[in-house]
Amino acid sequence: MERGDVDLVLPFVPVDGEDEVRNMFDAVLPVRALGEEPRGVADRLFFETVVRVHRTGEGAPFTGLKPAGLDVGPVIPLAERAVSTGSSTEVADYLCGVLRDQLTHRLGEVKALAVSKDVSVTHARAWVEAMLGFQVFSHRVLTALTASPPGDTEHSHAHRAA
Template sequence: MFIKSIVTQLASLKPATVEAQCDTAEGPAVKCGRKALETGNINYALKWIPADGEAELRDVFDKALQVRTLGSDAAELADRLFLETMVRIHRMAEGVGFTGVQPLGTEIDPVVTAADKAIAAGSDADLLPMVPEDRRAELDERFQAALAAKDFDVDDVVAGRRYLAAYVNFFKYAEGEDHDHHGHGGHEDPVPSEHSHAHAH
């Protein structure tokens, strides 16, 4: 039957898990994914993945939207599959494994929380004292670059990816994972508002 075939297809697409850093249910990637599902606009999620991952995510997204209309259990399965697929593609593009979306309440590094608040507030004054003094100038430079790219139309996926790259670059340096000026990374960002947008790792 149609319903069973779609649910079975979705279940079969569930990605295998491997060791990775956590991606939480409260994080920006998942928030953007939920926004995509709620609005029916996949562009909220596309900035999180590379162009070569779009076909896979679009396929899962289209099926998820169909299944979401079939009842709460089916919707839960569809949402979970879409979100895990999105985060998996994002992580794999960074060369990082994926162990699944971590549950609400997962402990978050205080520096990550402070970095998120800095982006939301438009000021890194509270964040800078949390990192070694010799890293503050570079961190502030990356922060300013992220802020400069923050305002973008949700349907401008190229601009969204540009912002995410700057956001990740800022986050990785804040966490001490990246010592090279133009390094790339794997964190998360704000859900673009109707035009631009916001998060919470």
């Protein structure tokens, strides 16, 4: 906003949301000159629009702007470091460890419940729920790991030809 250049944020929104972001930028830019309070309102409206359009492009709901500095968990900083260093080793090692721990824990539950699955329908049902849960979890992880990158979806952030 300070530079007066909407192009700085356009890479973060899908092509089909570009006009909405440009229009909002053009609408709020003159409001920013009216003083500090109008500038704050204009900036918030603009950034809410950018984030909402961005989230829509990801197929995710807009849940409002979040304050800077919120804990994003351990994987985002690792992914950011991978982008800056060009090495995915740290993030891959972390994710593999989490996956291994989850699979071990979930399979442990299945094995523990298998011991008593023949005792009653209630016990069998608990085992089936854990067993199917393990299988579905494994399938969902594979699906997430093999999904197309966001740029390959219908909500592509593809660039327009200049």
